[in-house]
Amino acid sequence: MAIKQITVFLENRAGRLLEITQLLADNKIDLRALNIAETTDYGLLRIIADDTEKALTVLKENGAIATTTDVLAVAVPNVSGGLNTLLRVLANANVDVSYMYSIFGHADENAYMILQLAEADEVVALLQKNDIIVATEEKLGIN
């Protein structure tokens, strides 16, 4: 159920993010989600692209440092408190979430969150047992 996220090393300098997103756009790569974690000197750009392999190739060919990580895309009902249900299930099971961010737009009536956590397989089973949808790459339109 895991989907591939690409992490790119980003030097903190004006216009560097634009260079990366422009490069992806020029190669007709669409982004499903984007997040930046940063320190004072550099950042980690995390993206979900519609074509992971192509995005990775394009980035590396252009001298960027990039790596892939398995993450989960989890449905959150588009209602007030929708996220709490998910977080409560994870907290009760003592699951440690490294980071999370949201996916652009909606594949259905739900919003989707990207989650990075250890022991993803067990967590997928736990979520499904609690009727929480874990989206596949197809559902999100990822090749």
Add this chain to the structure above:
Amino acid sequence: MAERYYQKDMECASREEMVALQNERLVAQVKHVWDNVPYYRKKMEEKGVTPDDIKGIEDLHKLPFLTKDDLREAYPYGLLAKPLADCVRIQSTSGTTGKRVVAFYTQHDVDLWEDCCARAIVAAGGTNEDVCQVAYGYGLFTGGPGMNGGSHKVGCLTLPMSSGNTDRQLQFMTDLGATIICCTPSYAEYLAESIHERGLRDQIKLKAGIFGAEAWSEEMRHDIEAQLGLKAYDIYGLTETSGPGVAFECSEQTGMHINEDHFIAEIIDPDTLEVLPEGSQGELVFTSITKEAFPLLRYRTKDITVLSREKCSCGRTLVKMHKPMGRSDDMLIVKGVNVFPSQIEAVLLENGYPANYQIVVDRVNHSDTIEVLVEMTPEIFSDSLGHITEMEKELVSALKAMLGIYAKVRLVEPKSIARSEGKAVRVIDKRKI
């Protein structure tokens, strides 16, 4: 096994004997250059010194310094102290940073130089039972000819391989059972890799390696020793002073014994040019007291090191020089501390970073700052900010341990470090801009 020496009377002489010998040889050498080298005589006259002022090594400081610039200016014959008819050989520097330096040798000079190299080979355990593979370049470069001559003197079966052609090196090494290898440390690493790739490890009989002519770290030593199953000895020399064998390492591996019966070593402050007390770190200066054709008085090597007269377990009484920490040209003074790019490079390599870096020194609020830019690589990159921050912290502590001061580390993208004419700019000192 008892320690063996090539010339025990010199290598183990008492300090009194050695000083007496140096006094006598220095006085004669000063007179020799005064009488035979107008370039030198002029320099001495400019400083108001005559041979009568030099009664022994305590007067050495009165003599003018000689630098590489002098050697270039006097090229080719300006420092020659013997008629060409008495000279039998030249050797030369690579000339990569300007005009070549050519050094001349009489037969006697060659003989003494080869003695120095023989001392190094014996200190590394060499005897006439050994097969010594000399994989330094032969030709104008001093490495091959020097070690070749030393190997002959010891009575080793000498394999005059010269550098390169790794397949042939390995064939002779295995077929003839080489027990000693002489080459640059980087070539030793390359040979070790090739031996591993070809699965030849169990056919290698090497017990000692004598490596010099370039800077190398303790880590590289351990690496080469482990991979080739030998003991790795350092050797030091300069074309200007003769070649390899000016100083050599013994089994203690804690510095190189300087052949003081041929070379007087001094440590000076590269800025004030004052002679520094024993044990100080500074620029190494050599005076060759036995060279006939190309004697150098107070030649500034630009190498920064420390001399030590601590008793050595090998029994040699010759003063030891620490492996050079860097070049005085490259030395930075940050917060009053001497910093060499080579030290930073060593720390980066030890910690798995590429040697592509840039040092930015600045002065903020009257206080020096030093920042090391390091290029991120795919090998060290990961999705975890915590992991990268942790690695950064480890690098900062390793730098602090090496330099004694805090240096900020900044991770940058690959190929972002400015290059000029293909060569990376290693140091940007904004205090001077």
